[in-house]
Amino acid sequence: METSAHVIRVRVPMRWSDMDAYGHINNVEVIRMLEEARILAFGPPGGTGAPGTEPPVPLFNTVPPNTQSLVSEHRVKYLAPLEYRNVPADVDIWFSSVKGASLAISYLVLDPVTNKPCVKAETMLAFVDGTSGALQRVSAVQRELLGRYTGPSVFA
Template identity: 45%
Template structure:
């Protein structure tokens, strides 16, 4: 489930029993997958990834990419603030667009324990747009930049 409030998209990302590690909390590496799932819930499934999902993305950026253009992760940053125990509840992830440049966007995340409200993870991802046919970066179109700026967190 996703909700948006003033340029903040709140995404509930289901956790799996197998996400827990030997220490009894959700594994730190798994957190990157949870953040990725939240990002996909906001932007949608990239067109090169197979069949589209039934639920429309909140920001249809990936649907607007030309054939052969991919959004590639060029940088991830994460800060672990608290352990997230597996409780059978989805993690609550706040997703914001915090940077829009000619050929990249930066997305921030704040992950919370749905049971306690504790702030467990902060992170960012920078995506670059790459043309697999030419081997070069692709600049966002004026319309794409406008759409992203409309949802950019202030």
């Protein structure tokens, strides 16, 4: 499968404990893998964790202090079982919508051996002020940063 210019490909480890009784990655663990892909591609949310390597798109480094990123919605469609492998899964990730105070992130999870799409998903994310809980607008700096990595929804 070819990746488009707007796609970031990250590799997310599959853990032995992620497997269900059928040898597939459990559906709950798929959601964890989406979170890991988001962090690998866009960085840790403001101020948590120790410094590490810069992500391809340092989205979370552009938010004001005391900002929280909150998931407001997940949509997941399982296309084929994601078999446990002892190698990381390939996850293609990009922005599929940038609105006033939220953004949508699309994912395509691929089997790392067969390259077969196993999961397509979308996450709605919003930034809020950690003290007041008020929604924060997506800034012009963030919009510019995201522009190159914006494409159609995985559900389009």
